[in-house]
Amino acid sequence: xxxxxIAILSICLFSTLQICLxxxxxxxxxxxxxxxxxxxxxxxVTIEKSIKKLADNPNDNQSVRWVLNKEVHADELxxxxxxxxxxxxxxxxxxxxxxxxxxxxxxxxxxxxVKQEADLSHVTKLNxxxxxxxxxxxxxxxxx
Numbered sequence: 001x002x003x004x005x006i007a008i009l010s011i012c013l014f015s016t017l018q019i020c021l022x023x024x025x026x027x028x029x030x031x032x033x034x035x036x037x038x039x040x041x042x043x044x045v046t047i048e049k050s051i052k053k054l055a056d057n058p059n060d061n062q063s064v065r066w067v068l069n070k071e072v073h074a075d076e077l078x079x080x081x082x083x084x085x086x087x088x089x090x091x092x093x094x095x096x097x098x099x100x101x102x103x104x105x106x107x108x109x110x111x112x113x114v115k116q117e118a119d120l121s122h123v124t125k126l127n128x129x130x131x132x133x134x135x136x137x138x139x140x141x142x143x144x
Contacts, residue, residue: 104133
């Protein structure tokens with residue numbers, strides 16, 4: 001095989017690695033709901049730090065890095081909400097199904113707002129929504 005083909009195959013392999021590392025959508029039956037909620041909280045802490053660092057008026061390079069960091073963590077939060085909870089864990093017929101979906105949808109909307117502006121009020125709202133969702137979701141008896 002020539003070097004060009006090896007390079008192309010390597011790029012293809014490594015570009016799919018991120019997909020393989022994420023939580024599967026089979027579903028595999030391996031769930032850790034509290035860990036996912038804690039990951040969501042950690043993303044919000046990181047978003048908050050990014051917004052605070054932006055308020056310090058860093059140089060242009062650092063500003064770009066903090067904005068990108070804020071956006072990446074907002075996306076990762078949205079991914080947990082969408083691909084873990086909305087598609088694999090929240091099922092029609094569950095107690096308070098509509099309430100849980102509404103909270104998750106509001107989390108998605110607020111994550112989008114975080115990307116659009118550097119406003120700490122969105123961080124507060126994300127924390128409140130995660131807490132409300134955790135209370136609604138974890139307080140019920142559910143199987144892992």
